[in-house]
Amino acid sequence: xxxxxxxxxxxxxxxxxxxxxxxxxxxxxxxxxxxxxxxxxxxxxxxxxxxxxxxxxxxxxxxxxxxxxxxxxxxxxxxxxxxxxxxxxxxxxxxxxxxxxxxxxxxxxxxxxxxxxxxxxxxxxxxxxxxxxxxxxxxxxxxxxxxxxxxxxxxxxxxxxxxxxxxxxxxxxxxxxxxxxxxxxxxxxxxxxxxxxxxxxxxxxxxxxxxxxxxxxxxxxxxxxxxxxxx
Amino acid sequence: xxxxxxxxxxxxxxxxxxxxxxxxxxxxxxxxxxxxxxxxxxxxxxxxxxxxxxxxxxxxxxxxxxxxxxxxxxxxxxxxxxxxxxxxxxxxxxxxxxxxxxxxxxxxxxxxxxxxxxxxxxxxxxxxxxxxxxxxxxxxxxxxxxxxxxxxxxxxxxxxxxxxxxxxxxxxxxxxxxxxxxxxxxxxxxxxxxxxxxxxxxxxxxxxxxxxxxxxxxxxxxxxxxxxxxx
DNA sequence: CGATTTTGGTAACACCAGATACCGACATGA
DNA sequence: TCATGTCGGTATCTGGTGTTACCAAAATCG
Numbered sequence: 001x002x003x004x005x006x007x008x009x010x011x012x013x014x015x016x017x018x019x020x021x022x023x024x025x026x027x028x029x030x031x032x033x034x035x036x037x038x039x040x041x042x043x044x045x046x047x048x049x050x051x052x053x054x055x056x057x058x059x060x061x062x063x064x065x066x067x068x069x070x071x072x073x074x075x076x077x078x079x080x081x082x083x084x085x086x087x088x089x090x091x092x093x094x095x096x097x098x099x100x101x102x103x104x105x106x107x108x109x110x111x112x113x114x115x116x117x118x119x120x121x122x123x124x125x126x127x128x129x130x131x132x133x134x135x136x137x138x139x140x141x142x143x144x145x146x147x148x149x150x151x152x153x154x155x156x157x158x159x160x161x162x163x164x165x166x167x168x169x170x171x172x173x174x175x176x177x178x179x180x181x182x183x184x185x186x187x188x189x190x191x192x193x194x195x196x197x198x199x200x201x202x203x204x205x206x207x208x209x210x211x212x213x214x215x216x217x218x219x220x221x222x223x224x225x226x227x228x229x230x231x
Numbered sequence: 232x233x234x235x236x237x238x239x240x241x242x243x244x245x246x247x248x249x250x251x252x253x254x255x256x257x258x259x260x261x262x263x264x265x266x267x268x269x270x271x272x273x274x275x276x277x278x279x280x281x282x283x284x285x286x287x288x289x290x291x292x293x294x295x296x297x298x299x300x301x302x303x304x305x306x307x308x309x310x311x312x313x314x315x316x317x318x319x320x321x322x323x324x325x326x327x328x329x330x331x332x333x334x335x336x337x338x339x340x341x342x343x344x345x346x347x348x349x350x351x352x353x354x355x356x357x358x359x360x361x362x363x364x365x366x367x368x369x370x371x372x373x374x375x376x377x378x379x380x381x382x383x384x385x386x387x388x389x390x391x392x393x394x395x396x397x398x399x400x401x402x403x404x405x406x407x408x409x410x411x412x413x414x415x416x417x418x419x420x421x422x423x424x425x426x427x428x429x430x431x432x433x434x435x436x437x438x439x440x441x442x443x444x445x446x447x448x449x450x451x452x453x454x455x456x457x458x459x460x461x462x
Numbered sequence: 463c464g465a466t467t468t469t470g471g472t473a474a475c476a477c478c479a480g481a482t483a484c485c486g487a488c489a490t491g492a
Numbered sequence: 493t494c495a496t497g498t499c500g501g502t503a504t505c506t507g508g509t510g511t512t513a514c515c516a517a518a519a520t521c522g
Contacts, residue, residue: 157508159508196510
């Protein structure tokens with residue numbers, strides 16, 4: 001298997017946190033993952049279809065979308081190499097994907113069945129417990145993220161959403177100037193608004209002297225004003 | 232410790248699923264929980280304060296509130312004996328309560344530190360692994376529920392929300408005529424819209440012959456139309 | 463390099479939904 | 493019985509947001 005090339009990536013995956021590269025190489029043999037490659041626009045997982053295993057991104061980028069019945073889609077998160085997806089499904093009673101995962105670029109991902117993680121490989125490898133603990137941490141983080149998503153979605157005005165989002169970036173980086181991790185289209189998806197409306201409102205805020213920006217680079221000029229609008 | 236009295240309650244908690252009462256009694260000794268009693272109106276946890284451990288309700292009732300930046304509070308869920316709270320926090324890197332938990336009646340709750348669950352008690356009790364798996368299932372289920380909430384919130388039109396809600400009630404009861412479990416005010420809150428707007432749109436749908444209603448009683452007249460609107 | 467695609471800003475317009483106010487139908491209670 | 497409060501429907505007005513279309517700058521690619 002050509003998985004040796006990806007040990008470096010896997011060692012950065014949350015699932016394997018606390019394991020050495022040598023350990024990971026050994027574990028991989030036991031976990032029997034399946035590697036698949038996708039072209040841009042292809043689906044790594046489709047909402048409503050059956051869950052086959054926990055996914056780990058190896059190369060490229062993919063986006064997780066939640067779609068409602070009319071086909072409107074909200075981007076949940078952008079996956080990069082080392083990122084894990086499907087971890088929520090793996091241990092819930094639900095067995096159908098609640099989201100669609102779409103390749104944003106040509107990409108590769110690896111899939112591990114849930115049974116292998118819990119340790120039904122018969123050999124009772126001692127590291128399964130640590131693996132489950134890692135899973136627990138990951139799922140908790142994901143739940144926190146979803147909770148935050150709910151918070152965003154319940155903000156009604158676009159300005160409120162933008163403010164809340166920028167404040168989060170500010171807290172994360174600790175700096176008033178930072179790069180947005182997505183382009184306008186993706187950000188609009190994420191905030192569940194239309195792209196022109198997002199653009200319009202960001203420009204309004206710039207004209208009012210609250211923020212300044214150019215492409216993906218943003219600078220918060222009036223932090224207090226921003227805080228007042230995050231609601 | 233007077234925890235023996237509560238073994239019955241604990242045996243119904245999801246955390247201890249799959250364990251016998253005898254096992255639970257033994258585990259409790261190792262888990263070294265702290266029991267605290269609260270008067271009505273006291274706080275079991277306060278948003279923004281430090282997390283100290285996973286909570287399990289033993290007696291009485293408490294409510295989980297989410298507060299937004301403006302200070303408005305929304306009740307998320309009502310906790311009853313056996314219910315677990317803080318399970319998401321316990322294993323995430325986040326260490327501050329995102330919600331406030333307030334006693335609705337005099338109540339008692341038990342707190343277990345995260346270290347004890349993982350099994351740093353030194354004795355390496357064999358049931359820790361099962362305990363962690365239970366935690367994993369609980370957190371996964373919670374995440375799935377949050378994911379559904381996101382689905383609901385990302386519907387943009389009032390008509391879409393009403394349709395989705397009515398369809399859910401239809402699926403739940405299996406009948407086209409049913410009683411709404413809340414009044415208009417509560418329903419508007421739940422759907423995250425204003426009360427007059429909800430009223431207006433419901434009447435429009437009635438005028439169009441899609442539904443019929445009087446007070447809390449609703450009848451679906453055109454199921455297909457409703458499905459088309461649940462975008 | 464030039465052609466093509468992607469990205470993001472802008473404008474015009476329609477319309478949905480929030481805010482507010484008011485009213486009638488009921489329920490509750492002294 | 494009347495007074496009071498709650499609940500829900502309705503009308504008006506306004507503002508925020510989606511839609512659509514177009515354009516310029518930047519990135520990508522042959």
